[in-house]
Amino acid sequence: MNAYRADQGGRVERGASVAFSFNGTNLSGVKGDTLASALLANGIHFVGRSFKYHRPRGIMSAGTEEASALLGIDRGQGRYDTNIRATTQELFDGLKAESQHCWPSLRWDMGVLNELGGPVMSTGFYYKTFMWPKSAWEKVYEPIIRKSAGLGRAPRAFDPDCYASRYAHCDVLVVGGGPAGLAAALSASHKGKKVILADEQAEMGGSLLSDTGSLINGEAAQAWLASALATLVERDNVTVLTRTTAVGYYQQNFLGLVERLSDHLRVLDADLPRERMWRVRASQVVLATGAIERPLVFAGNDRPGTMLASAARTYLNRYGVRVGNRPVVVTCHDSAYLAAFDLANAGVGVAAVIDVRDDVPAALLEKAGRLGIEVLGGHTVLAAKGGLLVSAIVVAPVQAGGPARTIDCDALLMCGGWTPSVHLFSQAKGMLSWRDDLGAYVPGRYAQNARSAGACDGRFLLLEALNGGDAAGAGLSDPISDTYTVAEETHSSGISLAALPTSAKPARGKAFVDFQHDVTIKDIRQAVLEGFHSIEHIKRYTTTGMATDQGKTSNLNGLAIASEALGRPIVDIGLTTFRPPYTPTSFGVFAGYSRGDLFDVTRKSPTDRWAEQHGAVFEPVSLWRRARYFPQPGEDMDKAVARECKATRASIGISDASTLGKIEVVGRDAAEFLNRMYTNPWTKLGIGRCRYGLMLGEDGFVLDDGVVGRLAEDRFHVTTTTGGAARVMAHMEDYLQTEWADLNVWLTSISEQWAVIALNGPNTRQLIAPFVEAIDLDKEAFPHMAIREGKIFGVPTRLFRVSFTGELGFEINVPSRYGLAVWERLMEAGAKYDIVPYGTETLHVLRAEKGYIIVGQETDGTQTPDDVGMAWAIGKKKPDFVGKRSLERPDIVAPNRKQLVGLLTEEPRTVLEEGAQIVAEKSASPPVDMIGHVTSAYWSECLQHSIALAVVEGGRARMGEALYVPMPDTVHTVKVVDPVFYDASGERLNV
Amino acid sequence: MLLIKCPYCQQERAEVEFSYAGEAHIERPSDPAALSDAEWEAYLFLRSNPRGTHFERWYHIHGCGRYFNAVRDTVTDNFVRTYPAGMPRPSVHDIDDAKT
Numbered sequence A: 001m002n003a004y005r006a007d008q009g010g011r012v013e014r015g016a017s018v019a020f021s022f023n024g025t026n027l028s029g030v031k032g033d034t035l036a037s038a039l040l041a042n043g044i045h046f047v048g049r050s051f052k053y054h055r056p057r058g059i060m061s062a063g064t065e066e067a068s069a070l071l072g073i074d075r076g077q078g079r080y081d082t083n084i085r086a087t088t089q090e091l092f093d094g095l096k097a098e099s100q101h102c103w104p105s106l107r108w109d110m111g112v113l114n115e116l117g118g119p120v121m122s123t124g125f126y127y128k129t130f131m132w133p134k135s136a137w138e139k140v141y142e143p144i145i146r147k148s149a150g151l152g153r154a155p156r157a158f159d160p161d162c163y164a165s166r167y168a169h170c171d172v173l174v175v176g177g178g179p180a181g182l183a184a185a186l187s188a189s190h191k192g193k194k195v196i197l198a199d200e201q202a203e204m205g206g207s208l209l210s211d212t213g214s215l216i217n218g219e220a221a222q223a224w225l226a227s228a229l230a231t232l233v234e235r236d237n238v239t240v241l242t243r244t245t246a247v248g249y250y251q252q253n254f255l256g257l258v259e260r261l262s263d264h265l266r267v268l269d270a271d272l273p274r275e276r277m278w279r280v281r282a283s284q285v286v287l288a289t290g291a292i293e294r295p296l297v298f299a300g301n302d303r304p305g306t307m308l309a310s311a312a313r314t315y316l317n318r319y320g321v322r323v324g325n326r327p328v329v330v331t332c333h334d335s336a337y338l339a340a341f342d343l344a345n346a347g348v349g350v351a352a353v354i355d356v357r358d359d360v361p362a363a364l365l366e367k368a369g370r371l372g373i374e375v376l377g378g379h380t381v382l383a384a385k386g387g388l389l390v391s392a393i394v395v396a397p398v399q400a401g402g403p404a405r406t407i408d409c410d411a412l413l414m415c416g417g418w419t420p421s422v423h424l425f426s427q428a429k430g431m432l433s434w435r436d437d438l439g440a441y442v443p444g445r446y447a448q449n450a451r452s453a454g455a456c457d458g459r460f461l462l463l464e465a466l467n468g469g470d471a472a473g474a475g476l477s478d479p480i481s482d483t484y485t486v487a488e489e490t491h492s493s494g495i496s497l498a499a500l501p502t503s504a505k506p507a508r509g510k511a512f513v514d515f516q517h518d519v520t521i522k523d524i525r526q527a528v529l530e531g532f533h534s535i536e537h538i539k540r541y542t543t544t545g546m547a548t549d550q551g552k553t554s555n556l557n558g559l560a561i562a563s564e565a566l567g568r569p570i571v572d573i574g575l576t577t578f579r580p581p582y583t584p585t586s587f588g589v590f591a592g593y594s595r596g597d598l599f600d601v602t603r604k605s606p607t608d609r610w611a612e613q614h615g616a617v618f619e620p621v622s623l624w625r626r627a628r629y630f631p632q633p634g635e636d637m638d639k640a641v642a643r644e645c646k647a648t649r650a651s652i653g654i655s656d657a658s659t660l661g662k663i664e665v666v667g668r669d670a671a672e673f674l675n676r677m678y679t680n681p682w683t684k685l686g687i688g689r690c691r692y693g694l695m696l697g698e699d700g701f702v703l704d705d706g707v708v709g710r711l712a713e714d715r716f717h718v719t720t721t722t723g724g725a726a727r728v729m730a731h732m733e734d735y736l737q738t739e740w741a742d743l744n745v746w747l748t749s750i751s752e753q754w755a756v757i758a759l760n761g762p763n764t765r766q767l768i769a770p771f772v773e774a775i776d777l778d779k780e781a782f783p784h785m786a787i788r789e790g791k792i793f794g795v796p797t798r799l800f801r802v803s804f805t806g807e808l809g810f811e812i813n814v815p816s817r818y819g820l821a822v823w824e825r826l827m828e829a830g831a832k833y834d835i836v837p838y839g840t841e842t843l844h845v846l847r848a849e850k851g852y853i854i855v856g857q858e859t860d861g862t863q864t865p866d867d868v869g870m871a872w873a874i875g876k877k878k879p880d881f882v883g884k885r886s887l888e889r890p891d892i893v894a895p896n897r898k899q900l901v902g903l904l905t906e907e908p909r910t911v912l913e914e915g916a917q918i919v920a921e922k923s924a925s926p927p928v929d930m931i932g933h934v935t936s937a938y939w940s941e942c943l944q945h946s947i948a949l950a951v952v953e954g955g956r957a958r959m960g961e962a963l964y965v966p967m968p969d970t971v972h973t974v975k976v977v978d979p980v981f982y983d984a985s986g987e988r989l990n991v
Numbered sequence B: 001m002l003l004i005k006c007p008y009c010q011q012e013r014a015e016v017e018f019s020y021a022g023e024a025h026i027e028r029p030s031d032p033a034a035l036s037d038a039e040w041e042a043y044l045f046l047r048s049n050p051r052g053t054h055f056e057r058w059y060h061i062h063g064c065g066r067y068f069n070a071v072r073d074t075v076t077d078n079f080v081r082t083y084p085a086g087m088p089r090p091s092v093h094d095i096d097d098a099k100t
């Protein structure tokens, strides 16, 4: 039996021993323990070092608010987690826990020198440090911070767990399974409502789990709990979720619940998800999230052995663990007496109760007297002494002049009142209201269909919790019903304090407000002195409440201290914002199934299978995967691309262009609609002809481009960029539906209906001629930039004569289901022409050799048509089109805009880096004006030198000029040239 | 995740079916060339960005494919109502009625 385990009492199974280790020492607990209760049962309080000062720290709570006992947990097989609260980690056989944030060992920690060495990490440390010279930061402060700060070590192994997710809908979602939540679930389900009841703990019951004295409807509290739970589990319309935390409350009663399925198990079933995210939409939400006890602020309030009074009561009543043999209680609130009484009744010698109040209720004094507990009313704590465990406290009367007295102890139980847990209410955009009598914020105006019951609503009595929950679940208009009768110790009065009064010089001893981030009362006062007056600023400057616990135990104390320092009431200095998640939440459960191959959709073109079989290397292009190049044995990308480029210009290259967006624009006003959507004129485009179309946003910048073919007077086949397909469709629909609803036009996305095979090279016409029906391929009958409908290999086709390479080119559109078959036939028939498949990389090189832009590569949303040398694409006679007016804006007509140019490197084999900046002077010292950047750069196998496209200020007036591209190791000299590097006259196109 | 009622589909659907399309009731000038630079700038860039009642546009992109208008409270994210594009802006009076 553990040294600090009581012989009886609690909900643990003493006969079922559970072995675990802490910092390599083998220990044992019992079934039902948390890691914290098991450590305490072994007499271990000191479990870690604090964040900034490396002070020894113990276990300060028994729940989710824990800010001190954060440990690393190893569950084996690569499952290592950091910052796990010992108070919420259930014990299992073989659990390995370790302290974090201490070196070389927990007991002998070097970082404690931080504290002795002076104010290395004083208030506003980060802000002040960043103002110092860069060298001081790099050489001195960063190494110190890196070594001493941080919480735990990040796991290195791949997360072997899987995470589930599901949607759920219900009439009533009850968050919190304490008395209020249980009563709400009972009354709601009794009325036939579909109910989900969620609680973060392993067992439902909340405060009832450590309540050994109250009677509910004449029955012992825990007996009532058992029968209430049995009733709920039996009802078909109730889903009871334990180990499930409501981490986020979003719009329209949408909540995220994280259910932990395996963190408490030793042997893991491979199919069992670690966690499951429930995405719940509820008609009504009942918040029954309870309250968190507030620590007291006094010098040394962080010594191991110091904990919240209610936590000590929980350890005793729920886990059968005495947190000490001689505890002392410090309080300003009645509820702490419950802990003192229960401990005394369990045979623990309570050293004293120190009560800051002068007027301690007589009933409490009387009962304390009966139990032999000394009560010092009107007293305060000047200091807590001890090293790795608290050993004594120094107390004195609040009224100055009284003698100080030292009381020996081995545990210090504190209670500064209670803070309703309004996190979820506030996340749901509810307005909090301040209750002076409670010294706390409670729910005020609700923004959603929800209500609160019990302690989170500022109603701390068991009777109020049960009847409040009952009323909320049943949807009664009154906040409280009278369904339940309760016999309980009704001790709920108290006062609120910023900090315990003290006569000690503030220079000595640290009084902590935020235990996780090591923020002291002095830090907050210092922030106020330095001029920070809003709590949002004080929070950021001191980092109070900004640790992973989000200030569950510290926010109100911080507020109260700031309010006192500012001399203004708490309500005047604001309240920081509560944000999801309520507790630290794994990335895995947010990702759920969306990882690996399921991370996102992969769109595959009709010829994808062929490409895969023929060794293509793929790259993602928006959601598509496209073949990038087709390496032959022994080829790297450069070699493969060089071969593909040469073969295409020499004979025939074939590539899949199916990913292009395609929209059919149909209707009497189709040409007029395109007149308005594109810069180009469309009215006079002949049937069977194509035109390059340039699309702008209303801001005048290039949005998309593509070829548009006219199939009939009232029918156009529009193509868009691969990535722009959905955007262009939405853009067109927007104008058609909301600005020009009078136009007779229909838009149909046909991107997936047509497979597109692009053939380029001098021999393409010979290749397809034998297989094409009903289309005259003669160069006069079917010129460049034309479209014909007919058949190829007996399959219907829309055949475009277009080119993105500068060679004779055809884009064969066939219904998608024939795409692969037509591709294979072309490969077969093309063998005698040495046909070569190529991917996006060769496509990019071939088009760059011709100076063709790619929207999104040469443009970044700030280029006008003129900037990219396409003023010719603007229909000058058109009265209006989207973006036209913006082309007259002052900044657009200003001189010296960046313009598209070509660049040749002085050293022809040097390929520039895309994105590299361009400067006008070779050896100027920084800062240097950057006059442009490289947008595309490739090795051109056909030209046997590198080529680059770039945008450069006033670029077209700089032809022949030398510019410079500085890189980390060298400066490249480049010459500005025309962006068309290959076949400038276009002879190869018109054959 | 918002629930949004498409006024065409007459169904409340999840936000993932929709895409946001900016402030509502900003009409494209019929003759942009007639506008001064300042007027065009106002049309192009200036938006009300209120704290509270906001008139905005949504696109039922993965549904009926239509644009519509909505009144949403930017503080609570609650939708007061949605209505087809082209309908007049609801009066403040109507909105207050719907809110209560």
Ligand SMILES: [Zn+2]
Binding pocket: B006, B007, B008, B009, B010, B060, B063, B064, B065, B066
């Ligand atoms: Zn719809």
